[in-house]
Amino acid sequence: MPEARTVVRAILLVTLMGSIVFASVxxxxxxAASADPSVRVQSDYVLMLLQCALGIVVMFLPLIVQRRFAVHLPSAIEIAFFVFLYCAIYLGEVRSFYFRIPYWDNVLHFFSGAMLGALGFVLVQLLNDSQRLHVELSPAFVSFFAFCFALASGVVWEIYEFTADSLLGTNMQKYVTEAGEVLIGRSALHDTMIDLIIDASAALIVTVLGFLWLRPRMGKDAERPAPLLERRPAAD
Structure with missing residues (x-):
């Protein structure tokens, strides 16, 4: 019987491929343009194609990491990653939840900030359990790294949105209102800064909880916490 992560990955792949066909047609x-904000124009479908194609690429990153470093990522994190892609790309872009559901974008940024914070802990555990480089990192440093990793990932996403808006004429950073007004100054920065603040808030909550969980388990007399990653045996 296939693992839950395999089933979720297959559902996501089929959904994104179908969305690419839909957007292409x-x-x-x-x-090219419309005075009616409810009518999707060419730039909307270009964005949809870009998001779906990027989603197909990044959805295989966990599989690549597992094979490259011979580790087994926790199913919960991998499934959460697939659910996030489904909600952000298919529901958000294809089904227009960003416009239909209030604060949909904010909810997704909070979810992604928390997920990336947890992933930061997993990456540090990978370093701690490395057979070639064994290090003992303090709970404070592990939490700080996880927070910085989540926040840096959020910044990379905002750079991606800015690049797409600049090159493809999309409106991912919401610098143009539905009425066609181009925002300037502080108003133009509002969407980007709110996204980063939400990313940081979610990551901070997760990393503080992670610190409180790690601290009593990594003392001098405490047992080493069970690894978050299960290392696969080397092939003969």
């Missing part, structure tokens, strides 16, 4: 007939 609609792109050919969509208007």
């Amino acid at each position: 609609r792109l050919a007939t969509a208007p």
